[in-house]
Amino acid sequence: MNAQNDYDFHGIRQNLEHLCLNGEICTGCEKNRCLVFFSKKVADYAMNKNVFTIPQGCSMIPKQDLKTYHEDELIESLSLVLQQCKDCRDNHDDDCSVNLIRTSLEYALFGDSLAYRGSTTIYFIDAHNANNRIGKLLKDKFMESKNK
Amino acid sequence: MGKAIFKQRNGVFGVGIVTPCGLITPEQLGGLSKLLPEVGALGSKLTTRQTLIVLIPEEALERFAAGVTALGLDIGSFGDIVRNVKGCAGNSSLCMRSLSEAHGLAVEIQKKFMNQPTPHDFKISVAGCHRGCTDPLCADFGLIATGPDTYDVYIGGRGGSRRPQHGQKMYSSISSDAVFVVLDHLLKVYRSLGEPAERICSTIKRVGIDPFVLPEGELPKEEPSNDFFDFLND
Missing domain, CATH: 3.90.480.10 (Sulfite Reductase Hemoprotein;Domain 2)
Known part of the structure; x- marks a missing residue:
């Protein structure tokens, strides 16, 4: 039985491996200038240190990473990350480990981040407004994974 | 007392x-x-x-x-003293949301300041994250951790009252060492300017917040460390 506050960072970490372009576009690992590398580091740090929040983590997201990732894999990863969201609403923290990974994947997928309002339900509305097609794919994948 | x-x-x-x-x-x-x-x-x-x-x-x-x-x-x-300190379960062994050793700091504050005389009862609350399980905004002196050893400081909160109010932010992200200096100064000023039975929020309303704020340069400053930054660049 998992504790109520458990996050599946292990599952997220495994999934993030699929996103790595492995030199397909980049020449050699760009490390902290890569959104996927950053996301993996966040997951590793959260697991190793047993923390939910990384102070100032948001300011370290490599927003300048403009590489094109595989869309379907990004959508799958993002839907998996969204499933870890605890719907904190007013207590949402941008430096939450889950939020840091979500934001990084958003930059990779949308080219920008969406203001997260502490709820997956509201998020899908915002994602749909940002991009109809991707918003729908994301919600469908989220529901599909949730009902598995 | x-x-x-x-x-x-x-x-x-x-x-x-x-x-x-x-x-x-x-x-x-x-x-x-x-x-x-x-x-x-x-x-x-x-x-x-x-x-x-x-x-x-x-x-x-x-x-x-x-x-x-x-x-x-x-x-x-x-009575009119610094009361026992409310501290959340935030530390490196317990609450996973905590950003700092908040409980340890709360205990140290209690050891040093509890029972000191004040014009009116003086309540302190310490929280390890912005969720504020100990209601730091409702205390006369409230601390909210913002990092491994940094705290936002709120003063003048009043929870149980016919006229409840939240404290106002006095300092952002100061170290635990600085917290002791700030609180010591605050209590000295409160004892000096506060009228008998006057809650600190009322003293602030009457004389303003400026006397309670330490002059620039008297606040201990430390280089902030960021464990994740090192981990990221490792």
Whole structure:
């Protein structure tokens, strides 16, 4: 039985491996200038240190990473990350480990981040407004994974 | 200042036991479970300020106080003083949301400042993250951790009142060392400017917040460290 506050960072970490372009576009690992590398580091740090929040983590997201990732894999990863969201609403923290990974994947997928309002339900509305097609794919994948 | 011993409607006495910000060891809990029936306690009640009130017949008060002391606990005090500190379970072993050693800091503050005289009762709350489980915005002096050893400081909150109000932010992300300097200064100014029985929020309203703020340069400054930054670049 998992504790109520458990996050599946292990599952997220495994999934993030699929996103790595492995030199397909980049020449050699760009490390902290890569959104996927950053996301993996966040997951590793959260697991190793047993923390939910990384102070100032948001300011370290490599927003300048403009590489094109595989869309379907990004959508799958993002839907998996969204499933870890605890719907904190007013207590949402941008430096939450889950939020840091979500934001990084958003930059990779949308080219920008969406203001997260502490709820997956509201998020899908915002994602749909940002991009109809991707918003729908994301919600469908989220529901599909949730009902598995 | 008096001891936290209050006569109840039914004639028994409620005795307030102070803990290190709510932490009671198994040995102390076991000791209390023996002591309470021995002194004929009618019951006990956990308080919102992390103390334990035990209902004791008058004739057993002395015996109970001795037993409490033997367990390494204290009978609390009451009146116009710095009260016991409310601290959340935030530290590197307990709450996973905590950003700092908030509980340890709360205990240290309690050790240093509790029972110091003030114009009116003075309540302190420490929280390890912005969720603020200990209601730091409702305390006279509230701390909210923002990083491994950094805290936002709020003063002038008033929770239980006909006119409740939140504290106002006085400092952002100062170190725990700086917290002690800030609190020491704040209490000195409050004792100097506060009128008898005047809550600090009313003193601030009357004289302004400026006298309570340490002049630039007197606040200890430390280079902030960021563990994740090092991890990211490792």
